[in-house]
Amino acid sequence: MIRSIPLFSFLIVGLLAIAPAAAQQPTGERLASGDGGDREAGLEHGKETRHQTAADEKVGRSGPLIYPVIANHGGVVHLPDAAQQPRTGTKLVVDLTGGGDPAQLNAGVEKLARFLNIYAGAGAKPAxxxxxxxxxxxATLAVLNEDAYTAKFxxxxxxxxxxxRQLHDAGVELFVCGQALNGQGGAPDExxxxxxxxxxxxxxxxxxxxDGYAYxxxxxxxPKPAPAARATSASSADKSVDALNDRNR
Incomplete structure (x- = not known):
């Protein structure tokens, strides 16, 4: 009985030493060659598919600008399935007060073109x-005629x-405040x-x-052009340097 114990131990050690070669194969290699590798490839393919789908959705969401009434101004995107569609019978009074660079189109006037185009073609059907x-x-003096405007600005x-003129021809009513016009040096006949x-x-x-118009x-x-930077004259710069040198002596 005493001699059988070492023999039994020897057999156990031998069995542990003879492990399958696959058990010693690196984990990364097993994943690459077996089901795990296919799973990793599938995950990568899934990521690429999701990214492509997101890109396609982004392209699908961004439609081209259209100009249903006012050409080249106030472009809008056609959104026939969006909520809060434009309603026929809507009445708006726009209180336009923004000014700016007189040599450029007033940004508020550009915005008016968008309002008109939204109701004419941004929704499922024209409203x-x-x-x-x-x-x-x-914004008062933006309405002056050509002669008065060029003389003033x-x-x-x-x-x-x-x-x-395009807005007027499309049915937009245009008014200017007579009090503001007078206060800014304009006249009704201008x-x-x-x-x-x-x-x-x-x-x-x-x-x-x-009369039922929404405000x-x-x-x-x-935007007005930035004022030109004032250049420092050479003589002023020289005087500043001389004063600094005097203080450091």
């Missing part, structure tokens, strides 16, 4: 809307007139002939709201 605009504040033309002079912005807006404030301003 007839009434839009009235009241100019005052910084020393520009080649009034950059707003062409688009304002206003473009298709724009009406109101007694005041106050009366125009209140009257239109009483839309619009104070967006056209």
């Amino acid at each position: 007839a809307a009434k839009i009235a605009v009241v100019f005052h504040g910084g 020393k520009t080649a033309s009034n950059p707003n007139l062409k688009l304002l 206003v473009a002939d298709f724009i009406d002079v109101a007694v005041s912005a106050l009366t125009a807006i209140v009257n239109l709201q009483s 839309i404030p619009l104070a967006i301003a056209t």
Whole structure:
């Protein structure tokens, strides 16, 4: 009995030493050659598919700009399935007060074109809307006729007139505050002939709201050019250097 114990131990040790070669195969190699490798490849393929799907969805969501009424201004995206579709019968009074660089198109006037295009073609179907605009504040003089505007601002033309004419021809009512016009050195006979002079912005807006128009404030301003940096003269710079040297002596 005593001799059988060493023999039994020897057999156990031998069995442990003779392990299958596959058990010593590196984990990475087993994954690459077996089911685990296929799983990793599948995960990578899944990631690529998700990324491609996201890219496709992004392309699908961004449609081209369209200009259903006002060409080349106020472009909109057609969203026939979106919530809160434009409604026929809507009435808007836009309180336009933003000014800016007189040599550029007033940014608020550009925005008006977008309002019109939204109701005309951004939704599932065109929606007839009434839009009235009241100019005052910084936007007052944007409505001057060509001669008055160029004389006042020393520009080649009034950059707003062409688009304002398009808006008028599309049915937008245009008013300018008579009080603001007078206060800024303008006169009723200097206003473009298709724009009406109101007694005041106050009366125009209140009257239109009483007629069921929804009030839309619009104070967006056209960026003005940055003022040129003042150059320091050579003599001033020399004096500053001399003063600094005197203090350091």
